[in-house]
Amino acid sequence: MDGLGLFVLVTAVIAALLWLFISGATRGIRWARKGSPAAAFIGWALLLFGAGMNPQPPPQEQVEEANRERKVKKEAESGNPED
Numbered sequence: 001m002d003g004l005g006l007f008v009l010v011t012a013v014i015a016a017l018l019w020l021f022i023s024g025a026t027r028g029i030r031w032a033r034k035g036s037p038a039a040a041f042i043g044w045a046l047l048l049f050g051a052g053m054n055p056q057p058p059p060q061e062q063v064e065e066a067n068r069e070r071k072v073k074k075e076a077e078s079g080n081p082e083d
Contacts, residue, residue: 032039056062 057065
């Protein structure tokens with residue numbers, strides 16, 4: 001009977017933790033959908049950190065640029081003097 005009581009207790013604790021997690025997530029989503037002035041202010045403040053920064057080019061362009069740089073570097077290291 002002791003093992004059954006422990007099983008019921010552990011199951012109840014796990015169920016309570018799951019309920020707390022789900023209810024917290026639900027409340028968080030509802031709060032986010034409502035939108036608050038503080039959340040809007042924080043969003044604008046975070047946008048200001050990126051002001052003036054150049055965006056990264058798409059990944060394909062980054063790969064092509066790296067390939068061009070590697071090719072130029074290999075040609076420079078090949079030892080062909082250009083007189």
